[in-house]
Amino acid sequence: MARSFSIKVPASSANIGPGxxxxxxxxxxxxxxxxxxxxKEAQDTNDDPNNCKLSYTEESAGFETVPLRSDANLxxxxxxxxxxxxxxxxxxxxxxxxxxxxxxxxxxxxxxxxAVVAGVLLGNxxxxxxxxxxxxxxxxxxxxxxxxNITAAMMGGFCxxxxxxxxxxEVERREIPLAEVLPEPSGGEDTGLVPPLPPTDIGRHxxxxxxxxxxxxxxxxxxxxxxxxxxxxxxxxxxxxxxxxNLQRLAVLTTALTLDPPxxxxxxxxxxxxxxxxxxxxxxPGLTEILSSLTPSTYPGLLGICLSGAGPTILALATxxxxxxxxxxxxxxxxxxxxxxxKLLELANEGALVE
Ligand SMILES: Nc1ncnc2c1ncn2[C@@H]1O[C@H](COP(=O)(O)OP(=O)(O)OP(=O)(O)O)[C@@H](O)[C@H]1O
Ligand SMILES: N[C@@H](CCO)C(=O)O
Numbered sequence: 448m449a450r451s452f453s454i455k456v457p458a459s460s461a462n463i464g465p466g467x468x469x470x471x472x473x474x475x476x477x478x479x480x481x482x483x484x485x486x487k488e489a490q491d492t493n494d495d496p497n498n499c500k501l502s503y504t505e506e507s508a509g510f511e512t513v514p515l516r517s518d519a520n521l522x523x524x525x526x527x528x529x530x531x532x533x534x535x536x537x538x539x540x541x542x543x544x545x546x547x548x549x550x551x552x553x554x555x556x557x558x559x560x561x562a563v564v565a566g567v568l569l570g571n572x573x574x575x576x577x578x579x580x581x582x583x584x585x586x587x588x589x590x591x592x593x594x595x596n597i598t599a600a601m602m603g604g605f606c607x608x609x610x611x612x613x614x615x616x617e618v619e620r621r622e623i624p625l626a627e628v629l630p631e632p633s634g635g636e637d638t639g640l641v642p643p644l645p646p647t648d649i650g651r652h653x654x655x656x657x658x659x660x661x662x663x664x665x666x667x668x669x670x671x672x673x674x675x676x677x678x679x680x681x682x683x684x685x686x687x688x689x690x691x692x693n694l695q696r697l698a699v700l701t702t703a704l705t706l707d708p709p710x711x712x713x714x715x716x717x718x719x720x721x722x723x724x725x726x727x728x729x730x731x732p733g734l735t736e737i738l739s740s741l742t743p744s745t746y747p748g749l750l751g752i753c754l755s756g757a758g759p760t761i762l763a764l765a766t767x768x769x770x771x772x773x774x775x776x777x778x779x780x781x782x783x784x785x786x787x788x789x790k791l792l793e794l795a796n797e798g799a800l801v802e
Contacts, residue, residue, distance in 0.1 A: 449485035449541075452572055453802045456565045457603060457795035458550040459557030460663065460762045461595035464718030464753040465696040471557070471599030471606050473795035474663060478561040479547045480522070480569065489540035499523055499538040507548040508558065521559060522546065524629045525566025526573060529586050531630065532644050535574045542573065553671030555756035560596030563587050564799050572801055580799075585645035589621060589628055596756060598652045603798030607701060608652035617646035656705040663792045664763040665755060666776040668785045672730055677757035680726045689721040696720070709766060711743035711750045718751035718764075731759045732783035737776055746772050759785075 457473040492500045499517040503510045517523035517538065530536070550558040567586045571578045578586075580601055587597045594608035613621060620643045628642050700717040703710065728734040734754065741763070743749045748767035755762035763772050773789040780787050 449483065449487070451481070451483040454480040454482065454565050454568050454572070454799070455802070456561040456568070456600050456799040457797070458792075459560055459596045459599035459756075460555070460665070460760075461557065461560075461599070461756040462720070462723065462753065463700065463762070464720045464724075464751065465693040465700060465722070466595070466607070467693070467720070467722045468593045468595055469607055469609065469697065470701070471595035471597075471608070472657070472663070473599045473603040473606075473798060474556065474665070475793040475795045476549055476556070476790065477795070478550055478558075478565055480565055481545045481547075482569065482572070483541075483543050484539050484573070485541040485543075486539065487541065488543070492538075492541055492543065497523070497527060497537040498540045498542055500543045502543075502545050504545065504547045507546060508551045509548060513552075518630045521562040522566040522569065525563050525586075525590055526570035527630045528590070528628060528642055529567055529570025529576070530574050531640075531642055532586075533570075533574055533576055534641075536639075538573055544569070551667055551760075553673050554667050555672070555754065555758045555760040556665060556667070557596040557600055557756060559674065560587075560591055560600045563590050564597060564600045568799055568801055581648065581650075584650045585647060588649045589643070589645040590625065592621070594650045594652065598650060599798075601799050602652060602654060604794060604796045605655045605657040605701075605704065606652050607655065608650055610649055611651055613646060613649070617649075620644070620646060621649070655701050657794050657796075658705055658707050658709050659794065660707070660766050661704060661709055661750060661764050661794075662766065662769065663794070664765055664769050664773050664789060665792055666761040666763070666773055666780070666787050666789045668731070668759040668780055668787050670759060670785065672757060672759045674757040677727055677730055680729060681723055682726065685722065692719075692721045704764075709750055714750040714764065715743055715752075718753050720753065724754050727754060727758055732785055733779050734758070737761060737779050740779065741772065741775055746775065748772070 458476040598608040703713040
């Protein structure tokens with residue numbers, strides 16, 4: 448019997464200043480998958496080693512560069528991981544997936560988090576596994592190993608998250624290299640190996656309220672910055688002062704963003720950070736000047752400003768004056784020869800959906 452369904456997953460912005468690897472917000476920009484499974488169309492999917500014909504809309508970010516083989520593409524590799532953990536080796540014959548992805552790749556807007564969440568939902572639907580969102584988060588966290596983007600993409604809204612203490616055996620499972628978790632492009636050969644199952648309930652999260660007067664301006668440089676590179680410049684240890692600086696701000700920020708009216712005198716200083724942004728300035732030209740030069744007194748309506756995720760996108764939270772704020776940041780990037788686009792986004796409260 449033929450069946451079809453769609454999957455929709457929001458982009459996300461992680462950290463929001465002081466909440467490195469902790470805070471994330473779902474954003475109103477959606478990765479969408481249209482999936483049909485029709486055994487009568489099996490001949491159309493024979494070219495792929497796992498019976499899956501994958502295509503992207505021409506407007507999608509990465510349209511010309513993302514791999515289309517199911518064991519090379521992040522979305523379908525993730526789905527294959529979920530399926531193989533549950534004794535299903537391949538997609539059913541005649542599986543076709545059309546992806547529409549407006550989330551720019553490698554810019555700090557959670558493209559990989561959305562792809563991983565979409566892949567886990569895809570594996571769950573295709574295999575009719577019936578997992579809860581909480582169990583699906585475990586699978587996601589075996590692949591993207593910090594919870595901020597993943598939790599916001601799966602659950603939606605404004606989330607705080609952490610990973611629970613794992614037993615030594617669970618730590619071993621979670622530290623298995625990614626190459627042994629996700630299927631590797633195999634030249635058509637399926638090794639038959641069962642990948643490591645994720646430990647149960649790895650993540651813990653809460654969803655905070657969010658004052659919906661607060662809009663999200665994303666200023667998106669045209670260059671990509673991989674999360675791995677952007678994590679590579681961070682130190683291994685921090686001073687007590689820097690850790691306390693962030694903890695104090697984090698405690699205030701999570702409530703400040705719920706209050707009405709939103710207070711820039713609370714939010715702006717609470718979005719300062721000493722854990723990641725100061726180190727990432729070497730990778731994002733003009734970052735220090737941009738973060739310090741726009742203030743609520745020079746730009747009424749501005750509430751706070753930070754690097755979005757691992758960058759290079761800048762996230763400005765504001766209640767008005769969106770175009771002027773975006774233009775000022777674009778001009779500052781232009782002085783460093785960096786071209787940008789910008790988007791005005793809302794909080795996506797819903798999270799990932801299958802319809
Ligand atoms: N829709 C997609 N389809 C296939 N691959 C994707 C998709 N989205 C992201 N990816 C893969 O993820 C990579 C980007 O991941 P990376 O973690 O570096 O950046 P990001 O997720 O956009 O940023 P951040 O984690 O800081 O928000 C892309 O280069 C691509 O390999
Ligand atoms: N918290 C992560 C988000 C990017 O995936 C980081 O800043 O590296």
